[in-house]
Amino acid sequence: MTGRHDAVILAAGGSRRLGRPKQLLTRDGETLAGRVSRLVASTQPGKTIAIVGAYAEHLCGRLNGALPVFNPDWTTGMASSLHLAADALAGRDGPVLVVVVDQLALDEVHLERLLREHDGTQDTVTAYGDAAGVPAVLRARTLARAVTLQGDSGFRALWTGHDVHRVRNDALAQDLDTEDDVARAVAAGLLDRQ
Template sequence: MIVPHVAVVLAAGGSTRLGRPKQLLTRDGETLVHRAARLALASGASRVLVIVGAQADDVVSAVRDLPVECVVNARWSDGLAGSVRIAAEALDHATGATLLLACDQPALEVTHLQRLLEAARRTASSSAATRLGDRVGIPAVVAPGMLQAALAVQGDRGLRDALNAPNADVIGCDAPGLALDIDTPEDIATAVAKGWLDDD
């Protein structure tokens, strides 16, 4: 059984190293932002926020057919933390878990999101995250208190420090393919070779 939760898709970045919006790259003809939002909905989320910023009009248009809420981060160039703060503010009264995911991990599948949700149910912290080498990161399921900690975060770190704090009690779930996030043309080439992105 999937626990009640809301989901936040982080899709505001400027893709400066890539040179084009990663949100609009495609897998099987579907933009990555649409895919991430669709998987968030498929996870059973009662509410899905898509945080947009750079190329906002195009990103909003890409998810227009889905029952999601687009929230604009006008200061997207300040880094990931700003988007997480906006999500925390929008979900200020949320009492359940929040599933945080990005749109630049093309290997993501809904089964991993469901594993995270199930793992979060088994820990006192009600939090679980994706194991990425020697740390954990997003996608992640966080309790309301950890999400509100984002209000004090600056720069491009998001909730990384909170998720990896010694006393965080965050369960790590393996998903090796998610170590590849799309930042450079070389990342695109790797993802295309693995069948995770369309070759355009």
């Protein structure tokens, strides 16, 4: 898929429930923002943007070549970041890999599988448990529809059953929202002791 896709890293959140920036937690000495941007870079996208907000000044030097785009409205929810991503990639017609920073089980193998299975007829999403979401490979027209989203709505609001191809990875259901999540991740060796 070299150069045939673009990528978006969603990293603007304020980690309100955690009470500290999850983007700056480390795994093997590497920040989570740095780790996910390195994983994305391994897929060789044509253009990579990282939507930053709450901790922008701490993130910009840790994005492995991703272009930071500041979201001044990050407190309003994910939709504002998706609007900026759509604006930043307007006019580009290839698929778009979308990731977040707090899925500790994410690896290059899963990203490559998503890209490999994406045939352009529908969005290719990660399935975990009963849900489906990011990481995902979106058609350019799906990303363009982000302007219709509001608040904390993500792309799930745009998908119906026939709009997506699901690639199962139940390990990606676990993310970081609370100190208990952090403690479990440290115990599992997925995060450094902070």
